[in-house]
Amino acid sequence: MNWEAILAPYSQVVKELKVKLKGMRAQFEYESKHSPIEFVVGRVKPVPSIIEKAEKKAIPLDEIDQEIQDIAGVRVVCQFVDDIYTVVEMIRSRNDLTIVEEKDYIARKKISGYRSYHMIIEYPVETISGMKIILAEIQIRTLAMNFWAINEHSLNYKYDGAIPEEIKNRLQRAAEAAFKLDEEMSKIKSEVREAQRVFRRI
Amino acid sequence: MNWEAILAPYSQVVKELKVKLKGMRAQFEYESKHSPIEFVVGRVKPVPSIIEKAEKKAIPLDEIDQEIQDIAGVRVVCQFVDDIYTVVEMIRSRNDLTIVEEKDYIARKKISGYRSYHMIIEYPVETISGMKIILAEIQIRTLAMNFWAINEHSLNYKYDGAIPEEIKNRLQRAAEAAFKLDEEMSKIKSEVREAQRVFRRI
Amino acid sequence: MNWEAILAPYSQVVKELKVKLKGMRAQFEYESKHSPIEFVVGRVKPVPSIIEKAEKKAIPLDEIDQEIQDIAGVRVVCQFVDDIYTVVEMIRSRNDLTIVEEKDYIARKKISGYRSYHMIIEYPVETISGMKIILAEIQIRTLAMNFWAINEHSLNYKYDGAIPEEIKNRLQRAAEAAFKLDEEMSKIKSEVREAQRVFRRI
């Protein structure tokens, strides 16, 4: 299989979503407003991960475009928890994509401690062989949630999903520390936002 | 006037068009085909140039978004003259923009010697205050045409549109040399295109 | 004053340091090792901040290159506290810069709660008018330290250095939450690092 050619439209979707979401950030700055978006990253799922997921879920390779929803993935990282919901609203109101599904792992965090807001979207992309509708996942998190999630991801990978109890507990305590940081930040958020406005105007 | 905020949607359109047109180039490469696009550049018209053009044409500043069509500008540079028309076809077939006007300064070159293909498009862009339709200009040229045009632009600027006869003649001869180069290249184009295909596959 | 021309060598130093420090990160990845560098950002001090600092400290404008040490600034952000000292060692062993001063605000944090490692360096940069020695500041922090410091910076700016007691206390509690997060992360760091190694190899 020519994976590079198969994944080309996904790679294009990631690039376009990044430019569009980063553009929102820039527009807030030009208008001297607090941006709910701190930074945006994106990636196309690596081929070995696609194959592994397809095997685990018994998905034929010619159906991965329908059955694997996170081949194209974009992550929006925010400063405050509230900002996440502002970003969600902004994405909902766009006309260049369609929302297929939303999962709020902040209101209901996973047992592991994982917190994040997920949106699955359909995105129409023009390719050299015509228009294609591509599924993509947008994850929206605070810096503290992101910090924790990156570490959990590495550990899950190492232990193939079966993290030993002792390490799970330590990870749990780190999750609580991250959660606590988000809470303390929330208490100074109106102050900081106001400060950013002042800062930009000068 | 907060020009930065006014021009933000134009700047966003330039970024999106660049990512979309560069993406086409990448897709040709992934499929080991000759790309009709050599490179893509873009710019937002500088504020002094916008003001000057508005004054010259007596356009009120609140109508520049309708009356000045090249505030957002993207340039596609091609290897061969034929490639220009391939790019034109590809742009015509896209669903994420509408073509308003086309001018073929290759079939009918300007008296100055200027050659290029121009398309004026309407492009819908999502901003933090909703969707906006923005006019943009796409210029499509060969490397030789581009080379010449950049120099002519500098000279026009220097002499404020009134280039002295002697320099105009020299520029004319350079235009002929650029035209001749495009012609000679056309004669080897099928050979070179084929070569590129071979090259990529290895 | 043509500030753009004056600041050009500083801007060049920031670009070169970023490419060099980011390159270290890439080399760790190629060798499938945990990178002590998570990300690198840089900036040239904005002109109004340079002028303000010069006035506050009564520095004549023709001595700012000697007296203001952070006109060129680069920030290295790490995952774990230990990584900071690895980065410090790596910078000390380079031959393309000279260390002038080091301040360890992690061992001895500031009263405000600020933690970070600072290095002032001399960096030789080639310009179009010959070689120049430029002073630059490198700040090295964890993600949690960085998160907190960005917020403190905004507040300091807003209150012009005199943050009200009540807000100072809240900021203090956020600093403790950030510190706690770093501590909890330290306890899982050997696990996570090992996991990253495994992850890369696959």
Add this chain to the structure above:
Amino acid sequence: MNWEAILAPYSQVVKELKVKLKGMRAQFEYESKHSPIEFVVGRVKPVPSIIEKAEKKAIPLDEIDQEIQDIAGVRVVCQFVDDIYTVVEMIRSRNDLTIVEEKDYIARKKISGYRSYHMIIEYPVETISGMKIILAEIQIRTLAMNFWAINEHSLNYKYDGAIPEEIKNRLQRAAEAAFKLDEEMSKIKSEVREAQRVFRRI
């Protein structure tokens, strides 16, 4: 062989040279002067090409760092022929690299029609395992020379160095057209340079 790790220092050299040479261009612009550098590109020689060259010249793989001089390659493209020699002088006067060899294929063009200025340099690069001296090639050309050379390269690749006579002749005529364009441009260069100065100042 872990080629990615072996080539990491070369990739780093290419990145540093690009940032340094592009920086020169920026400095000319800040000072409102004509930049002798139009654009800079770089690449690390692809692994198959390294292996092929090593086999052809019977170089053992552990000696390629000494025997293959263009693993790290940077290309500087200029507007006018004269600019090439200005760039050569600027590179000669730098203290962060050593020139090993120079070849002037402009004064004495190759039989094929190839014109370009080549410099082989030694560049000290800091890596995570200490400082390394890396050989790199800098090619300096006009836009017209570059245009032609890219096409010749593709054809050479296709015919494995043995381009048929008929195509060679056509390529020859294209080389003459490119040469003619450079000549015509030279005749307007003082005018254009002056114009650029005016342009920048406004």
